[in-house]
Amino acid sequence: MTLKDYELDIIRSALGREPSRAEFMIFEAEWSEHCSYKSSRRWLRELPTESSHVVRGPGLDAPLIKVGDVFVSFKIESHNHPSAVDPYDGAATGVGGIVRDILTTGLRPIALLNNLHFGNPSDNHSLWIARNVVRGISDYGNRIGVPVVGGEVWFDESFSRNPIVLVTCVGVGTEEQVVWGEAGPGDVVLVIGNDTGRDGMLGSAFASKTLGETDEISAVQVGNPLLEKLLIDAITELAQRRLVKVVKDVGGGGLATALSELASQFNLGIRVYLDRVRLRDKLSPEEILASESQERMVVVIDPKRLDDVKSLLEGYGIGYDIIGELTGNGRFEAFYKGEKIVDLPVKLITNAPETNYEYSEPTWLRGLWEIPPLPQVPFKDALGRVLASPNVASKEPIYTLYDHEVGVRTVIKPGQAGAAVLRLLEEDGGDGKLGIAIKADANPRYSFLDPYVGTANSLAKAYRNVVSVGGRPIAAADSINVGNPEVPDRYWYFVMSVKGLAWMSRSLKIPIVGGKVSFYNEDSITNTVIKPVVTVVVLGVLNDVGKSVGGGLKGGGSLIVIGLTDNELGGSEYLYRVHGLVRGQPPRPRPEEELRNAEAVLRLIEYGLVDSCMDVGLGGLATTLLKMSAIGGAGFSADLAKIPGSAIDPVTVAFSESNARYIIETRDTDKVVSILREMGVPHAVIGSSEGSSARFLWRGDELAELGLGEVLRDYSSLWGVF
Incomplete structure (x- = not known):
């Protein structure tokens, strides 16, 4: 259990009793660092989030940006710990998860980008991770029919056992497609998609601690891309036909998190019956709540439209469970075979106490700021060494494994420019000329030497990438990946990264509309902490993609x-x-x-x-x-x-x-x-x-x-x- 003693005391005091096993499981999931942002919320409030283009900023599964008559959503997610333990499934399910985040808006996912950070390719373990991460992204992305249009790959020895695996998804659509989110007491709650199994058990808690020798493979989810493709088509049709009121991904924390956050979003309660959930393994009710099996989504339906929804899902061959309803009492109530095993205030679940650790600059850092006298190297030799560096060299051997041409939107393909350019079609609400440019950038070396400056430079670099193809930057999202926040100098890296991002985003007038924080990126086997990875994704708009x-x-x-x-x-x-x-x-x-x-x-x-x-x-x-x-x-x-x-x-x-x-x-x-x-x-x-x-x-x-x-x-x- 990752809950601290003082957190357990808060829970017991608020309830006036000892929580049940199932209730403990809910708090373990929702109060994890991965789900609650308890160590980062205070600082993330410093980021600017509003502009004339921003319809909905941070807070839900994915934001909404308006470009002309087109609505665009983009989001970046990390899948670091799972990819360290099982790189193929860890990376594949990272793709699946970010696609489902975009689906919660009702928009159709049209593009993927990945930012990957591996150890030295000459190290066998690092190379095993790298090859299987790339294969996982390739297999999953190709099978769901969403092209991978860009990304970056970085190599550094600090990522040898703890890779940083980041995936960005972009979705587009018309105003009529957007699921705005509305719900009331009596609305029906369904879980649609995959059966629930033992894979991904408490993955959110696993991602909220340091990697070690006893990491469980069961914490890693296993993906089903063919089912994900059906979900993409079904969810977008549900949205277009206005059959669904709310869509939520079942991601980190499983049903425990998805259901409690759903009720909290509308200041409602929720009553569910766990024995109605389809299972592919024999699970206890606690395990049903904690499982993070992939390709599952929660949808909220007006009971009058339930038959239409059932008919549509059955037409796609997608399974569903009618597990309960929303209530007006503000409580999370869960039953299993007639017994109430959970009875908690929703707001207690979704408001983990903030944890603000001490932070301080490492005493050794400024000693690295002086560059010693450098020996002379023949100019031509230097050119060749830098161009052949794995960080600089063409990533064609990787992106050719991805389907980057599916669909007709890709105008500038991977490797051809600083950013990807996508055409917005009439079905998207565009006119074939309107387009978007998108790029994600990070420089772990900069962020290691100075996190404030390094993060500011990450935003500036992605900004220039978008400009270089003819795109005008309008919004950004971030992914901050650092070590153990309980260690002062590692928490300092996080705090200064946020401050640098806040300063530069205000200076460039670019709102930060979403993001992800990943702590504990270090391992106890080699006592290695990653160089900080602060990736910034910038979205730009082109009035005429023909001029890109x-x-x-x-x-x-x-x-x-x-x-x-x-x-x-x-x-x-x-x-x-x-x-x-x-x-x-x-x-x-x-x-x-x-x-x-x-x-x-x-x-x-x-x-x-x-x-x-x-x-x-x-x-x-x-x-x-x-x-x-x-x-x-x-x-x-x-x-x-x-x-x-x-x-x-x-x-x-x-x-x-x-x-x-x-x-x-x-x-x-x-x-x-x-x-x-x-x-x-x-x-x-x-x-x-x-x-x-x-x-x-x-x-x-x-x-x-x-x-x-x-x-x-x-x-x-x-x-x-x-």
Whole structure:
């Protein structure tokens, strides 16, 4: 049991008696860190959540954003602990769970993204986890017919036994499809979908403690993607026909959490009969409440529409159980074979006491901020090492395992640009021109060295990714993954991450409409704590997807760098890959420059003046140019000495990861330069896209030349790993 002694005292005092076994099970689920956010709620209130686009922000299973006449929902979830124990099923059920979160809105899921963090691929255990996580995502996503359109993969030894597995889902639809959520006493409660089994037993409690040697495989759910596909079709039809009043996923905490949160949402009570729940294993009533078997959803129905709902579900071949009704007494009442085994105030269940731990900056951290003198490395060798880094190299060996083309919405595919672009169809409420761009980013190295700055940079990077394809950012969601909150320096990482996110989201005027916090990401076997992973998903809108821009060089154009390059090698891929160092201060966030430079890029794309564009991030300017060359198949010549900023030597200019920068390719150089000057945006024409090699110059003298074959070889270094 993960409940603390003082929490047990609160429960006993509030009830005036000893809880039953089933009641203990409910509190164990709902008061877990995973479900209650008891250690994070206080800080998450600092995040801005409102804007003109936000119809519904954080608080329920998924938010609602309005884009023109289209409603969009997007949400990110973690499935870290399950993926550490059973990577295939842990990752697969992470996909299933996030899809069902979107289904609670009534909208149709149209796209998935994944952000994966693994140990060094040369480590056999890490590679076993990585390959099976990718296979789990692939098998589940492909079978439900929702394309995986983007993501990131990061490798670091701190994730060797504790991978971070994050999945984002996007859903779209018309106002008529939205399940707004309304309920009253007498409404009927159904559980639809899968039978209830022994898998995933108290998974929420399992995710709320440190991994160890005795982790139970039974805490990991087992997915059924074919049933999930039926649920997608059935739920969206129930919503379209206005047959359902509320939809809720049965996720972390199982029925114990889903039913209590449902009643609490409407300030009602709920009465259920657990012996009406279909079982595939012999379970006690406590186990029925705690099981987290997948592909199950709770729906609330007007009793007058019950026959219509039953007929629709039977037509899809989906099982259902009529387990009870909502009441007006504010209590959670559960019966089993005629005996009342649960009788609790709903608000007591859903209001776990906040736990605010002590936090303090690690005493050793600032000692890492100084970068020692670095030995000289041949420039060409440095280029190859950084481009071939698993963190930089093409993730094509992974995303080709996913179905990223199912449907007709995908405009920009994985690996072709900084963000995915999706067309909104007439059935979505769009016109075929309206579209959305979406990208999720994190940099655990930055967040390790400075969580405030690192998190701000994660939002800024995802923001630039969306801008680089022509999308105007309008909303974001986050996933914060750190260690044990009971240890002051690890809780400090969480607190400072939230503060950094709050500052940057306000500065960029981007509301945070949802998120997930995952604590206890460490293991007791190796005593390893992960580097903090703060992933930020940014959603943008395009008025005309036909004007969206990819990242591959087309050839025959000028190369223009937008933004200032300063001496900011701290936390860089260059330092780690070339010198084996995780040191220095991460690049400073520049919100004012981000806004100004993004506006310039969006204007240039709107005017049709940009042939290709990529924001500058991991690996710096030189690496970004090489990636654009590899993606597009065109060579280039670039003089790094022309790049504006305070960096004065070739290595710093090439590999600094300063923020607020873009590289654009254009055939309309004079027009682009004129607009950038008019807007007061720092920029420089540094060369041209041409030839069959990548040439780097410094004041006209050659620093290095790589043939396109060499560029592709280094950029393709992950082939053979997956």
